Structure formats: structure tokens, C-alpha cells
Amino acid sequence: MAPERLILCGPLADAERPGDPGPVRLRMWGPEAEVHLRAEDVREALYTDVPPALLDLIDVAAYVYAADQAVVRNADGGEYGPGWRRNLAFRVPVREPDRWRSEPVRSRLVAALSFLSDDEYRFEFEPLAGGPPLHGYLDFGGTPFDGIVEDVVMFSGGLDSLAGAVREAVTDRRKVLLVHHRSSEKLTPRHRRLLDGLGRHAGAAAPLHLPIRVNKAERLSRETTQRSRSFLYTALGATFAVMLGRDKLRFYENGVMSLNLPPATQVVGGRATRTTHPLALRRMSDLLAALTGRPFAVENPFLWKTKTEVVRLAADAGCADLIGLTTSCAHTRAGTADQPHCGECSQCVDRRFAVLAAGQGDHDPASGYRVDLLTGERPNELSRAFLTAYLETANQVERMSPVDFFVRFGEAARALRQAGLPEDAAGSRMYDLYRRHAAAVNGVVDRAVEAAGRGGAIRRRELPPTCLIRLVSDGGPDAEPPAEPAGGQPADNLFQRVGQAWRVRFAGGREHVLLPSRGAAYLHLLLSRPDAGVPAAELAFEVTRNRARYALGDAGERIDRDAASVYRARCVDLRADLDRAERDNDPGAADRARAELEALGEELRVAAGLGGRVRKAADDRERVRKAVGEAVRRAIKDIREFDPALADHLAGRVRCGRELRYTADQGVRWET
Amino acid sequence: MGHIRLGPLPKTRKWVRVVGLIANGAAAAQVAAATVTAAEKALLRAANDPGVVESVWLLAQLPLAAAADEFGPALRDRGLVVPDEPTLLTVIGAASEAVDAKLAGNRGRTDLGEMAQAAAAESLAAVVGGRLRGLFDPAPDEVRAAFARLGAEKQFGHLARDFFARFTFKALNYFVGKAAPGEVGEAGRFRTLAQLAAFIDSLDTHCREAAGVVERFAGGWYSKARFETGGEVPRDRVAGFVAHAMTKLTDELRARA
Incomplete structure (x- = not known):
């Protein structure tokens, strides 16, 4: 078990064990504040009576999010992941300590976080005296808001969340509030164009938009995995939903990404994110219900859709022109206005396959990717490792029977009981979902290989040796001998x-x-x-x-x-x-x-x-x-x-x- | 969203050797033996890993529950939240949930435990699922009968072999899978994905063959444990079984290099 790291939050950061360099100290307000939340563009009056329990939830989530980045995960060495899981002990001042110390709230908080980030958590709650109200640290702008919000929807600015917003606002003509994490100022112009476009397509049902920024002191940004990020945004989205009288919060994420079954053996536990895994959503729902005292659902209406189907949904609604304005890349800092996508991270690979499979390549040109999915060279080993695992998984799944599928993906067992269906119905839909995804991926690969073969690029060996087409094309005339030593009659000695x-x-x-x-x-x-x-x-x-x-x-x-x-x-x-x-x-x-x-x-x-x-x-x-x-x-x-x-x-x-x-x-x- | 974290192997001498063997065309058996040597201490900790022990303990409980008067209630007595007439997928989902409950809040959670939990689900799908006429919505009697058959000495040995083969393959490929994809491409050992897939398949087959050593004693152990404990198989006996199985398996994998 990893040694416990103590996290002292809020006023406790200064009051407890002064001078001891061991604890991580996090302050969210005052002159030495290191974690800043900022929400914009929704009328302040809407939030005047935010219940203390929800204010506390935002505090707790923000502290967890900051600690998640301040405490690094260590390398695993030659072991089975001892460095991956951390042991985090929080001392958090809250407005309603008794509520947070109560068994259902505390245990559900730990259950939700431990599944999301794969860490161990321990919480001690202390009374908070004089904490600011929500607008004390959420800075609301003054845009008038006159509509009625029918639902609150999390919006990342990626393809899936665009399709979700399209479904809500364009197809179903529902007035929704999009809560959006503004992760990088660099992306702001793209997001603005995306939201403007969405508003044009939706007309009178144009969604409201609430960007939220979380800024931290530089010293807190040490760990990049950020598995608890969605918890913070769920806390914020759920708070707005409750204040608007809603009893649910929606994420839109395709089912393959949501279930995120490991594509490779080394991807164990939370190394594949569980942001919208059905079990994560259920545990967050349970926590919110315990906190608010009434049923609350965090749901994902796209659980049974592939990413290709999600892209088609947006295109079929007449919003294909918005696809190119979405951003999926994990490496946004390295992106440029012309090339916002690296083309190598898991999100870029998944996005590109879906766009091509949905026949929307014209709306998301290859020039926007620094590494082309099909013909780009991949000297980076981890990039190749992910691509090979992704392709091999699709290749295998396409030929699997239902039994084969569950024999290959034991991790699927975790989701069987969380989809709101009987296990066999959930299993059957899961299998169908993955088969459709595999068919979409393999279709893109087959068409690309065929085109390259027809054009003579493979025969002329014009393509980079580590590009996808070369990797999936079985050996040409000068192929190497088989990997396993074999052949002939070698000498006995x-x-x-x-x-x-x-x-x-x-x-x-x-x-x-x-x-x-x-x-x-x-x-x-x-x-x-x-x-x-x-x-x-x-x-x-x-x-x-x-x-x-x-x-x-x-x-x-x-x-x-x-x-x-x-x-x-x-x-x-x-x-x-x-x-x-x-x-x-x-x-x-x-x-x-x-x-x-x-x-x-x-x-x-x-x-x-x-x-x-x-x-x-x-x-x-x-x-x-x-x-x-x-x-x-x-x-x-x-x-x-x-x-x-x-x-x-x-x-x-x-x-x-x-x-x-x-x-x-x-x-x-x-x-x- | 959707990040997937991959990592490289450590740069210590033993792991550099594993990478070197993969790069230089060593067969799966030799790579497996070198990986066992490099990861031996970590592998042998499986017997003390609560996730591994709980997964194997649950596998040992299922045939006992199927032999009871009422299958569903007997499963519930063992911590599986199921209806009276569960399907295979109900049992698989409930077993996974039971392991999660045992490790609530990730207390005692390790990657070995995660791999054992997944391997147990996969073994049930393979061994029990393979005997059903259809995976989805099978007849309750058919499901119960399939589980009950696992109580026979030979059948439990078969289940144990399947589990330990999967578990060992996962445990070895956890490391091998970090190095092998780096060898894909024109300059590497595996020119194409097909060659890499063939190598990983060889590793899987090798683990399956090596796990025969577990099958040879698992059935006997199960019968003896039930006899000596009045029909139950307690966790401490399971931990001893896992320790013995892993020692035998690692020895076997080295001997089969």
C-alpha cells in the first residue's frame, strides 16, 4: 500500500502542522489561494440560495481535483502497479460537517472517487467558519438569462458532447444549459465558433452556455492523469441542475469510450479512464442523492452508441459543418490553430476513425492532424503501442461470438449491472456495440489498405514504415522471416x-x-x-x-x-x-x-x-x-x-x- | 476524456534483458521465463493479495452453491447479490461486484488483484459459457447444472487451469505488452501487427500449457478441502492453494523456457 499523503484544505492548510513539508496544503480563497473556480455568463441571481451541502460538494471536489494533480503517481518499476494507486487523506473544512461525516455520504463519496481515480481516500471533515457563498469564488457575469432550462448537460467541446448538444437543441428542440470546462484559453476561439454554430442550427432552442475555468498554482500541476476531473465538473453541473429544479445531469459519451474496456493487458483498472463508466455515473448519482436527500441521476444517453453513430447523428441533423470545430486531443497545448489534433493520442485515433467511418472526412480534414491516422509515421513507441492495441482489439472483436467477447473482456463484468438493464440484456447490447465499433474501424482500415494497394503505394513502399497501412499489411516480397525461429532442419548443436x-x-x-x-x-x-x-x-x-x-x-x-x-x-x-x-x-x-x-x-x-x-x-x-x-x-x-x-x-x-x-x-x- | 495510460518497462538489468530477448527474436517460452525471473517476487505475492484470493475463493464457492438446495439463496449466502434463478452473466456480474465490495475504497487493491478479478470472469464465461446453448438468457436449470458440474474433481481442475492460465498470461503480458509493440515496424522484430499478434498468441498458448501443472493437483485439493472442512472451502485454504499454484507455475514456466 502506498504511504498516506495528508492533504490539508482551506483554513486548515495554515492552521495545522505549520512548517511541516509533508502535507499538501490547498487554499481556495484568500490572498494565498491556489485553486480558483470561475463560472461565467449566467445570471448571478439564479444561485443566491445554493444549499450549503452543494457548496461543500464543490469545495470537496475542487480540493480532490487539485490534490489529484499535486500528488504524483509513481512509476510501477517491475511491480504490479504499486506506484499507480495513491493513498490520499483529506482534512476538509465544510459547512455541514455532520452531513459529511454521516455514513451514506462519506462512504458514497469514497466509493465514487476510488472508482474514478483508482486511489484510496480517507476524509476527515471539520467545521468551516465563514466560508464564502458560491458567488464568493464563482465569478458570474451578467448575460441575461430568460429561458427555462430543461436539462443540464456537460459539454467538453469534443465530438460526442457536440452530438449530445445537437440531439438536445437541434433535433429535440430542448432548451439546455451546457456546462463547459474551459481547459485552455487556446481553445476559446474554437469553442466560441462551435457554440455560435450550434446556436445558429438550434435557433430558438439555442443552448445556454456556462464555461467554467479552474486555475491552479503552477506547483500543483505535477500529475497529468487527472482522473478526478470529471468529479469536479459533475459537482458543478449537478449544483446548477439542482438549483434549476432538475433531478438529472447528462454526459454524452459514446458507449465504447464510456465502458472503455482495456485494449491491452497493461491497461489495468483506472489506467483506462472511467469518467463516464456506468458504475462511475451510478456512484456519483448515489452520492448526489445522499447529499440532496432526493433521487438524482447522472446519465449518459449515448451508452449504446458507437462514436461513428454519434458522428452520424450530428451529421444527419444537418450539423456536419460543426464537426471540424470540435476538439478531442489530449495534447491541446501542443496544438495550433491549423492543427489542433496530434493524431497520436487515444482520443485523436478514436475520433479520426469515427469521422472516416461516418463518411465525414471532408468536415474534419486530415490536415488538422499532425500525424495522419493512416499514412503518418509513428516513431513514438507509446503511440505505436496504443494504435496496435486499438487495431488488434477491433480485428479480434469482429470475429468474436458472444462467449468469446466475455472470455476476452473480463472487465465487462463491472458494467453488466450498472446499465439499468438485466445483465443479459446489457451483455447483449455491449457485445453488439463493440461489434459495430469493430466493423467501423476495420472498414476504415480495409478501405485504406485497398486504396493504397490500388494506387501502388504499398508496392512501391512509399509509405512510412511505422504508418498504420504498413503495420496492417502483411509482408510483401521482401518480408522478414516469421518472428518465431523456425524453418529448415537446424543442427542439433x-x-x-x-x-x-x-x-x-x-x-x-x-x-x-x-x-x-x-x-x-x-x-x-x-x-x-x-x-x-x-x-x-x-x-x-x-x-x-x-x-x-x-x-x-x-x-x-x-x-x-x-x-x-x-x-x-x-x-x-x-x-x-x-x-x-x-x-x-x-x-x-x-x-x-x-x-x-x-x-x-x-x-x-x-x-x-x-x-x-x-x-x-x-x-x-x-x-x-x-x-x-x-x-x-x-x-x-x-x-x-x-x-x-x-x-x-x-x-x-x-x-x-x-x-x-x-x-x-x-x-x-x-x-x- | 478517454485517456488511456500506457507505460514503458523499467530500465533495470532484468527488464532490459526481457526487452532484448523480444527484440532479438526469442520465442514466447524464453521471453515468458525471463519475465517470470524479472517479476518473480511480485508474482509470488499473489497468495497474499486479497483481490486474487477473493477471486479464487469465489470460483471455489460457485459449484458449492450450485449443489445446494436452492442456487440463488446459496449464492447470496456467499455474498453474491443475485435473484433466485441467476443466469451466467448475472453470476459473473455479481462475482465481480463481490470482489469490489471486498476491496471497498480500493483497500487492498492491486493490479494483480484486478487481473485475477477479470480472469475469474473470463474463466466463467469460457468454461461455463462454453457449455450453454446460448450465452444470453439461458434456461435456469441449464445454468445451475453447468455450475454444479464444476464440483467434480476433474472439472474443478479444468476451471482452475483455465483461471491460472489467464491470470498468468495477463501477469506476463502486463510487462511483455509494454515492450513488444515497440518492436512493430520495418526496423523491429515484428514487421506487421499480424506477427506481433502471433507472438502474443504464442505467449497465451504457452501459459495455457504451463497451467497444466495446476490442473494436475487442483481437483484433488478441492476435494480434500471440502472433505476436511465439512463442505466449505475457507479463504485461508484458498490462499495456500494460490501460493502453491503460483510456485508450481513459475517453476514450470522457467523449466519450459
């Missing part, structure tokens, strides 16, 4: 270089990969010369001079200190060879030894000139002997992890020392 590693097989067993190392290279040399004694210095020299051949990479032109030792040790051996050649009157051998000595001497002089330390040759020989033996033993240890029999064989038959030797077993012949 194999120790061969392949790519940047070694293929190893012993006694006809399974083939394995041995990663490159000096020890692996020494073993290769020894197995290539069975029964021959090879001086340690010669082995080290051979490998050092030919690093690339032994998959050790290129050490560069300048020899390093270890290499210098090897060279000096080799010089000792060469001098002995030279003495012997002169004694035996073998001028050829003597010339070869002399030439090699001269070449090595020159390299060592250069190295010494560059700061190399002079070392006695005898030290070098001993050092190289030890290093070679150590490297061989390490390589055998690595081999033991996948082939203990081979490791035993080598441990028994490779002799280390000044001269190394592999003594061949009868009948064991190595292909190297």
Missing part, C-alpha cells in the same frame, strides 16, 4: 550469430536467444575451435578488435582502457611468438608477429598520448585472464536460465585460465 544476438541450441532441444556479451563471444570462439587451447589474451584480442562481428557494438576509434589491457597482453604473447619464430628460423611467422606488434604498439602509443595509464604487461595478462574467465562464467550463468543442460555441458567442458579450451564431447559437433 548450434551457436550462431543472428542479428544482434546468438541463436543457441543444444542436443536437438529448443532454440534460444543468448543476448550479446563478451562471454558469449568467447564461447562462440571456443566452440568454433573444439579441443584447441586458446590463450585468454588472444580470445580477448579477437573479440576486442572485432566488436561489431560479435554484436558488441562499435567502441569507436579510440581504444578504451580495457582494450588497452587486452592489446598489451596480446603484445606479450606476440613477443613470445616472435622469439620462438626467430629461434626456429621461421622468417614468415616472425614477420607476421613483428607487423602485428608494430600495429598494436602504434595504437597503444596513441592511447597513452590520450591519457592512458602505463601498466605493467604482467598485470595486464593476469587482468585479461581473470576478465575472460569471468565473462565466460557469466555467459554460462545466462545460458542456465533457459537451458540448464547446455550450461552444465559448458561448465564441465570449458576450461578457463591463461589458456582456454573447450573439450568436445564425443558426438557433439557445433555449428557456429
Whole structure:
């Protein structure tokens, strides 16, 4: 369990444990306020009597939202997610502490938040004296408001929320209040044009619009996942809904995104957002009902629609011209006016597929994406990872039976009981929803591959190697061999270089990969010369001079200190060879030894000139002997992890020392 | 909305080795063994993980409830909120909800527990769902009979194997899936998505084969536990079973490299 982080809120931030750097301190009003809420364009008078419980709810939600960004999630390391989940303990001053301390409210608050953000929560509520009323920190503008709001709808400015607003205001001619999170000033002109366009299409039913901004001190913006953001906006939207006499709040989000079944095994728990997951909406509804003392529903009318269907809904209502004004990208800061979408994040990928599948590409041109969905290069591994998971999921789902679907997506179990239908009806609709989504995605892929093939782009290999079309197109004429080592009749005993590693097989067993190392290279040399004694210095020299051949990479032109030792040790051996050649009157051998000595001497002089330390040759020989033996033993240890029999064989038959030797077993012949 | 968070593998020696093996064409079996070595401590914690133990405990309870006089009430006695004549999807939804209730407020929640919870739902869909004429709205008697069959020694072994195969695959692919997609593309090991999918399928098949080691003792354990505890299978016995199963499985995966 993660260590608990204490969050001191409001006046408690200054009153409790002064000077202690441990707690996170959050202030929402006063001169040192770090969290600011600002709502605009709705007449102030509407909100004069906001119940204290709802004011408290907004406070609590804002503190949670700020803490969510102030306390970082840690890297998981080699573990199963201990860094992902945080343990947050809040001390919050509220106007009605008894209500918040009561079991239904406290437990429902924890239930809603823990599911949304995947963290552990603990709350202590203290009495708040002198907190400002809502308009004390929500700054209302003065736009006249004369209509009657029939419903309050959350509006993100993305495709789904546009389609929801279109359905409400254009198709059903209902007067709604759109509560909108203004996340970035950069997007304001786009949103304004979008809302103006929506108003034109809706005519007399033009929706009211309430932008809300949340600003925080820079020091609070450390964690970007922001899983609790929707809780804050639900709190605000629900407050307006209650004040307007409504008993529900609507999110509009397509069902695939709402259910957000994990596309990859590593996407566990809240790593796939649960913003509008049916269970999240139910838990928020439960909390709001407990707080207000009457039934309240947070609902998503698009739960059983795919994103493609949502786009079609907007287009069919005559609002296709607004599609290009919506923004879906997670990386809005990097966007420009001409290219608001990165094209790589999950939202961009999902949006682009839906727009193309709905035949609305003309209203959302490819030029608006920095990376084109179909032909754009994706050097970023995480971008590729998401795209591959997304495509593979669609590819699999299209062929699944209902049983296959629930066998693949155990996470679906969480939503079965939350959709307001019997489990079997919910399961059946879930399956249909995902099948329709998969068909839409696969249809876009198939048409793109067909067009690229017809135009010759695939054959001419004109497309970037990491673009979608290349990734889904099975190998052309020069495709690589299958990923799994296979084919032919490999030798029973194999120790061969392949790519940047070694293929190893012993006694006809399974083939394995041995990663490159000096020890692996020494073993290769020894197995290539069975029964021959090879001086340690010669082995080290051979490998050092030919690093690339032994998959050790290129050490560069300048020899390093270890290499210098090897060279000096080799010089000792060469001098002995030279003495012997002169004694035996073998001028050829003597010339070869002399030439090699001269070449090595020159390299060592250069190295010494560059700061190399002079070392006695005898030290070098001993050092190289030890290093070679150590490297061989390490390589055998690595081999033991996948082939203990081979490791035993080598441990028994490779002799280390000044001269190394592999003594061949009868009948064991190595292909190297 | 809709962010999905993906992450890379750590840069420690053991994980760099896993990445290297994937990149250099190692077979799924060898990658699985290297991953087990790198994640062994975390994997063996499964026996102490409340989410894992609760998921397996629930799997062990379902055949007992199906053998009782009344299926629905017997399930309710075990913490599953279901009607008197539940369908398979009702049981799957209720079982997932029961695990969530056990870990209320995320107390004791881990990724291993999440994976076990999902694996349990998937195993029920696979083993029980595969025996129904149709998944949606099956006849109540058919559902009950399918659950009751799991009480037989051999059938429980089959269910346990399916669960541990899925759980282990998820636990290994949790890491492998962070590295393998980086190898997709012309310069990588997997030139196409089809090649990557084939590799992941091999990993799945490998886990399924290795989980045979669990099937060999799970049925016997279940019978013995029921006999010794008067027909019930308490959580502490389940925790011991999980510990033994995970030790056997990790050993098996290493031996099958």
C-alpha cells in the first residue's frame, strides 16, 4: 500500500502542522489561494440560495481535483502497479460537517472517487467558519438569462458532447444549459465558433452556455492523469441542475469510450479512464442523492452508441459543418490553430476513425492532424503501442461470438449491472456495440489498405514504415522471416550469430536467444575451435578488435582502457611468438608477429598520448585472464536460465585460465 | 476524456534483458521465463493479495452453491447479490461486484488483484459459457447444472487451469505488452501487427500449457478441502492453494523456457 499523503484544505492548510513539508496544503480563497473556480455568463441571481451541502460538494471536489494533480503517481518499476494507486487523506473544512461525516455520504463519496481515480481516500471533515457563498469564488457575469432550462448537460467541446448538444437543441428542440470546462484559453476561439454554430442550427432552442475555468498554482500541476476531473465538473453541473429544479445531469459519451474496456493487458483498472463508466455515473448519482436527500441521476444517453453513430447523428441533423470545430486531443497545448489534433493520442485515433467511418472526412480534414491516422509515421513507441492495441482489439472483436467477447473482456463484468438493464440484456447490447465499433474501424482500415494497394503505394513502399497501412499489411516480397525461429532442419548443436544476438541450441532441444556479451563471444570462439587451447589474451584480442562481428557494438576509434589491457597482453604473447619464430628460423611467422606488434604498439602509443595509464604487461595478462574467465562464467550463468543442460555441458567442458579450451564431447559437433 | 495510460518497462538489468530477448527474436517460452525471473517476487505475492484470493475463493464457492438446495439463496449466502434463478452473466456480474465490495475504497487493491478479478470472469464465461446453448438468457436449470458440474474433481481442475492460465498470461503480458509493440515496424522484430499478434498468441498458448501443472493437483485439493472442512472451502485454504499454484507455475514456466 502506498504511504498516506495528508492533504490539508482551506483554513486548515495554515492552521495545522505549520512548517511541516509533508502535507499538501490547498487554499481556495484568500490572498494565498491556489485553486480558483470561475463560472461565467449566467445570471448571478439564479444561485443566491445554493444549499450549503452543494457548496461543500464543490469545495470537496475542487480540493480532490487539485490534490489529484499535486500528488504524483509513481512509476510501477517491475511491480504490479504499486506506484499507480495513491493513498490520499483529506482534512476538509465544510459547512455541514455532520452531513459529511454521516455514513451514506462519506462512504458514497469514497466509493465514487476510488472508482474514478483508482486511489484510496480517507476524509476527515471539520467545521468551516465563514466560508464564502458560491458567488464568493464563482465569478458570474451578467448575460441575461430568460429561458427555462430543461436539462443540464456537460459539454467538453469534443465530438460526442457536440452530438449530445445537437440531439438536445437541434433535433429535440430542448432548451439546455451546457456546462463547459474551459481547459485552455487556446481553445476559446474554437469553442466560441462551435457554440455560435450550434446556436445558429438550434435557433430558438439555442443552448445556454456556462464555461467554467479552474486555475491552479503552477506547483500543483505535477500529475497529468487527472482522473478526478470529471468529479469536479459533475459537482458543478449537478449544483446548477439542482438549483434549476432538475433531478438529472447528462454526459454524452459514446458507449465504447464510456465502458472503455482495456485494449491491452497493461491497461489495468483506472489506467483506462472511467469518467463516464456506468458504475462511475451510478456512484456519483448515489452520492448526489445522499447529499440532496432526493433521487438524482447522472446519465449518459449515448451508452449504446458507437462514436461513428454519434458522428452520424450530428451529421444527419444537418450539423456536419460543426464537426471540424470540435476538439478531442489530449495534447491541446501542443496544438495550433491549423492543427489542433496530434493524431497520436487515444482520443485523436478514436475520433479520426469515427469521422472516416461516418463518411465525414471532408468536415474534419486530415490536415488538422499532425500525424495522419493512416499514412503518418509513428516513431513514438507509446503511440505505436496504443494504435496496435486499438487495431488488434477491433480485428479480434469482429470475429468474436458472444462467449468469446466475455472470455476476452473480463472487465465487462463491472458494467453488466450498472446499465439499468438485466445483465443479459446489457451483455447483449455491449457485445453488439463493440461489434459495430469493430466493423467501423476495420472498414476504415480495409478501405485504406485497398486504396493504397490500388494506387501502388504499398508496392512501391512509399509509405512510412511505422504508418498504420504498413503495420496492417502483411509482408510483401521482401518480408522478414516469421518472428518465431523456425524453418529448415537446424543442427542439433548450434551457436550462431543472428542479428544482434546468438541463436543457441543444444542436443536437438529448443532454440534460444543468448543476448550479446563478451562471454558469449568467447564461447562462440571456443566452440568454433573444439579441443584447441586458446590463450585468454588472444580470445580477448579477437573479440576486442572485432566488436561489431560479435554484436558488441562499435567502441569507436579510440581504444578504451580495457582494450588497452587486452592489446598489451596480446603484445606479450606476440613477443613470445616472435622469439620462438626467430629461434626456429621461421622468417614468415616472425614477420607476421613483428607487423602485428608494430600495429598494436602504434595504437597503444596513441592511447597513452590520450591519457592512458602505463601498466605493467604482467598485470595486464593476469587482468585479461581473470576478465575472460569471468565473462565466460557469466555467459554460462545466462545460458542456465533457459537451458540448464547446455550450461552444465559448458561448465564441465570449458576450461578457463591463461589458456582456454573447450573439450568436445564425443558426438557433439557445433555449428557456429 | 478517454485517456488511456500506457507505460514503458523499467530500465533495470532484468527488464532490459526481457526487452532484448523480444527484440532479438526469442520465442514466447524464453521471453515468458525471463519475465517470470524479472517479476518473480511480485508474482509470488499473489497468495497474499486479497483481490486474487477473493477471486479464487469465489470460483471455489460457485459449484458449492450450485449443489445446494436452492442456487440463488446459496449464492447470496456467499455474498453474491443475485435473484433466485441467476443466469451466467448475472453470476459473473455479481462475482465481480463481490470482489469490489471486498476491496471497498480500493483497500487492498492491486493490479494483480484486478487481473485475477477479470480472469475469474473470463474463466466463467469460457468454461461455463462454453457449455450453454446460448450465452444470453439461458434456461435456469441449464445454468445451475453447468455450475454444479464444476464440483467434480476433474472439472474443478479444468476451471482452475483455465483461471491460472489467464491470470498468468495477463501477469506476463502486463510487462511483455509494454515492450513488444515497440518492436512493430520495418526496423523491429515484428514487421506487421499480424506477427506481433502471433507472438502474443504464442505467449497465451504457452501459459495455457504451463497451467497444466495446476490442473494436475487442483481437483484433488478441492476435494480434500471440502472433505476436511465439512463442505466449505475457507479463504485461508484458498490462499495456500494460490501460493502453491503460483510456485508450481513459475517453476514450470522457467523449466519450459
